[in-house]
Amino acid sequence: MPIGHYLVLSGLLFAIGTAGVFLRKNLITLLLSIEIMLNAVNLAFVAFGRQLGTNDGQIITFFVMTVAAAEAAVGLALVIALFRHRESLNPEAFTSLKW
Amino acid sequence: MASDALLFYSFAAVTVIGALLVVSQKNPVYSVLSLILSFFGLAGLYVLLEAPFVAVVQIIIYAGAIMVLFLFTVMLLNVPREDAAEWDRSHPLYRPMALRIGAVLAVLLALELGWALSRTPGLGVGVGDAHPAQSSVAELGRVLFTDYMFAFEVTSILIIASMVGAVVLARKREE
Numbered sequence: 001m002p003i004g005h006y007l008v009l010s011g012l013l014f015a016i017g018t019a020g021v022f023l024r025k026n027l028i029t030l031l032l033s034i035e036i037m038l039n040a041v042n043l044a045f046v047a048f049g050r051q052l053g054t055n056d057g058q059i060i061t062f063f064v065m066t067v068a069a070a071e072a073a074v075g076l077a078l079v080i081a082l083f084r085h086r087e088s089l090n091p092e093a094f095t096s097l098k099w
Numbered sequence: 100m101a102s103d104a105l106l107f108y109s110f111a112a113v114t115v116i117g118a119l120l121v122v123s124q125k126n127p128v129y130s131v132l133s134l135i136l137s138f139f140g141l142a143g144l145y146v147l148l149e150a151p152f153v154a155v156v157q158i159i160i161y162a163g164a165i166m167v168l169f170l171f172t173v174m175l176l177n178v179p180r181e182d183a184a185e186w187d188r189s190h191p192l193y194r195p196m197a198l199r200i201g202a203v204l205a206v207l208l209a210l211e212l213g214w215a216l217s218r219t220p221g222l223g224v225g226v227g228d229a230h231p232a233q234s235s236v237a238e239l240g241r242v243l244f245t246d247y248m249f250a251f252e253v254t255s256i257l258i259i260a261s262m263v264g265a266v267v268l269a270r271k272r273e274e
Contacts (some may be wrong), residue, residue, distance in 0.1 A: 004222030047159025070261035077268035
């Protein structure tokens, strides 16, 4: 397959993830949309790595996955802490820094 | 080659449909499950790109561990569905002015991207034509533990920090 196809697919996934971040009113779905964006970038990395004949694309994919795992752990802990305070996951419920 | 294209398009379709379902479902549990579907499509694409180890890691770490963490949180919180009335009242798609400006910007961006792609040489070259496949796990491990040693060690600090952060943040405050 030409590399252009992989890049277009990657861009499409990234656009879907961005749309999710802007359109959804649920913190969990927001985090899921961020995961979609990270995976879109991973696909582009692996495709370029294959194109250039190096392993670097796959290596950086592992690092992106690690960062995604750390982000999911901290993000979900924040979501749990926020939900305890407001009984809501709507981002618009959290507008004050202190309560 | 024809079967290659068929596999690419079916995996791509699974991935994109899964991602669209994530964004369109109102129940977060279905969103998480659709994202797992999407990850399986991505894993297939990684196999097509001769990166089988990344594909396996994608399934085990992403679909197996991270998504279970999400699912666990969703079920722990007993998350309410997004309220339909709330959706109608305050959703960005129901603000006509923002919708128009956003649509113009999106069309401009798509046109620019299409123009840039059409001017970029080498996009039609097959992805694996120039170099033979390098998919050996041993080689990956060698590179990871020599050239990328520093980044690997820093990752361990990141994981420790996120672990401590998650424990501190999610803990119940004792009054």
